[in-house]
Amino acid sequence: MTRVSALLAAAAITAAPVHAQTSNAANRAGVFLRYLNAPAAGDDLREPPHLTLSFGGRRLNAVMDTGSTGVVVSASAIPGFDQLPKNGPAKLTYTSSGRIMQGVWVTVPVTISGANGASVTTRPMTVLAVTSVDCTETARNCTPRDDPRHVAMIGMGFGRRNRSGPQSDSATDKNPFLNLSGPRASAVHRGYLVTRDGVEIGVPAAGPPAGFATVHLTRNAETGDWAGAPACIAIADRAPACGTVLPDTGLTPMFLALPPDQVEGRTLPAGNDHTLPAGQAGIRRAIDRWRTR
Secondary structure, rough: OOEEEEEOOOOOEEEEHHHHOOOOOOHHOOOEEEEOOOOOOOOOOOOOOOEEEEOOOEEEEEEEEEOOOOEEEEEEHHOOOHHOOOOEEEEEOOOOOOOEEEEEEEOOOOOEEEOOOOEEEEOOOOEEEEEEEEEEEOOOOOOOOOOOOOOOEEEEEEOOOOOOOOOOOHHHHHHHHHOOOOOHHHHHEEEEEOOOHHHHEEOOOOOOOOOOOOEEEOOOOOOOEEEEEEEEEEEOOOOOOEEEOOOOOOOOOOOOOOOOHHHOOOOOOHHHHHOOOOHHHHHHHHHHHHHOO
């Protein structure tokens, strides 16, 4: 993962160097949840961050995922699942792995806790209770199964909804960090600060902490949700390509869609050749190899 912090709020995304993280409790506006697998001081977070997810007495180690929206959990992990009212069939596809989570929508309050003992609880919200896992035809990491027992994802990304795509139901009402209950829910602005060692739920009314630069987001005309943050990237000495960026804590590798003029419309090779070697020279050789195939 890159050495950046990001402020993911209802209206903006901001970024700052690690040294600008609000690690001092006196500067906090909301509730800070330290990752269960937070790195030691000075180290990088090199795997998806985990928090504790619970429904009543059952506690699960769950991935905090900025690349999806919605709490997705094994139906067997929800106490009294068989007696809960069901709100229709549910499905969410994780395109990076090819896993298709299928089940039903249920409405329950969710509690999320950190390694520091702090926690937040949502109002009763819609949760995807998974009863089976299927795989896409091009799945990268997937095994079909019925009645899965170890699914636990806290999807708190924004701008992930699309009308007919893999996250068609991923609206803000399914983001647990934007649907808190209790007095703290009205004490701070809806939003969250994602850092290397934890996530802070709630942002200051005055705006992001010093050292952050804000980026205005556009509205997705189709869904009414915010679109992804704009970004440009240049590989080696090629001209920058511009689009949107998705900070995805659910993954450790980076996925990059190369613009057509960098591969001249040719099909990229299969297998490990999809991975760019480290360093500018290696990246340039990889691109040159693709261009000549």
